[in-house]
Amino acid sequence: MAADLFISYAWTSDQHRQWAHLLAAQLKALGYDVLIDADVVYGDSLTGFMRRVVDADHVLMITDDNYVERADNCPESGVGIENRWRREAHPERPMTWLSVLFKDNLDHTTPSWLAEHKPKGFSFNHDPAKPHDFPGSEQVDELWRWLEGLPANKDAATPISVLRERSARLERHELRSDPSHWRSPALEGSERFAFEDAPSKTFRWGHRETENALMVSGCGVDSVYVYRDPIKAVGVVRDEGITDAALESQLARGRNVVAHEGQTVVLMNEHGALSVVEILAVQLEISGESYVAPYIDIRWRVVESS
Structure with missing residues (x-):
């Protein structure tokens, strides 16, 4: 549109x-x-x-x-x-x-x-x-x-x-603009996140100490930037066999990471609680007669052991 x-x-x-x-x-x-x-x-x-x-x-x-x-x-x-x-x-x-x-x-x-x-x-x-x-x-x-x-x-x-x-x-x-439209209280779930429409391009889940937030913007045809701005730290899981106990080692030092379709992102909130987010699909904006708004399909899970 x-x-x-x-x-x-x-x-x-x-x-x-x-x-x-x-x-x-x-x-x-x-x-x-x-x-x-x-x-x-x-x-x-x-x-x-x-x-x-x-x-x-x-x-x-x-x-x-x-x-x-x-x-x-x-x-x-x-x-x-x-x-x-x-x-x-x-x-x-x-x-x-x-x-x-x-x-x-x-x-x-x-x-x-x-x-x-x-x-x-x-x-x-x-x-x-x-x-x-x-x-x-x-x-x-x-x-x-x-x-x-x-x-x-x-x-x-x-x-x-x-x-x-x-x-x-x-x-x-x-x-x-209503923040309640862009959050879920569930500790795990899935969502088609049309990030350009969301306030601050952010989707939230969980509650209290477990609440985490995914803030993204478009990067490449199959990737997005993921930011630490609304939380504490972000990272991309590089080891497919990594355990929940070792997820913290995947956090990066910078403000953002690039996550590709098929990869998993780890997030840490200000309380130290971790969540993992699978980037299932990435769709960037398509202009023209058949307009397609950008979105990503995600599946999130709060890491209980954190």
Whole structure:
């Protein structure tokens, strides 16, 4: 399933990055599936993440002066690469696919390839000559109307079907974000874990001292990164004949390990309790007409002797 919106911007300054992330958070709060670089976790490919720009239902370019400069004159930069893919995909997309948000860009300039297309634009500029005139909820409402395909005229009534769809989107978002949807109290079991949908890409099982957590992200066609972040330590079992009593020796020192389909991972929580997780199958994301969300099939077991 493609994202509702991909936000493209330049890393002009820490303040500018924070502004872009706050805008994304605002739109996520409205129930939209928004992609922005902050969603890339350790081990993911930033280039692979940027390629998702051509699959998103909408693209919003935050064009400050630095963004325009990099798009036109720095073809190997992140902004330059994104704009090349976007330029190639643009002729096949509907007119409503792409829009421009002007920020710190009083002349409303766009990358040169886009100028002739005259995309819809939203001005979030602050003019120093008008110290009391700041963009706010009115501009966010304009963004919402564009994402929903509604007329720019705010006097136009919002169809009830749109309101219902928006309510359903919020409900689906709340369900995906509910931690109880991504855990099991059982000490052993199996699960098809769609990790991209889970909060922090983490699945939990057990309770109290035995609770453990599996945090993953995509790696290769048959492998995933497994992280120690939510627990204490992780490792890959290299000896198929190893006993439960010797599992601790398989723990690694680093932040993550690479686990391939068919391998077993050992996890240790902050209480020293161990779990083993078999990676039964790995399915990475497949984009296109037949979209397949990434997932792994797992079988876990809390090691009683630990």
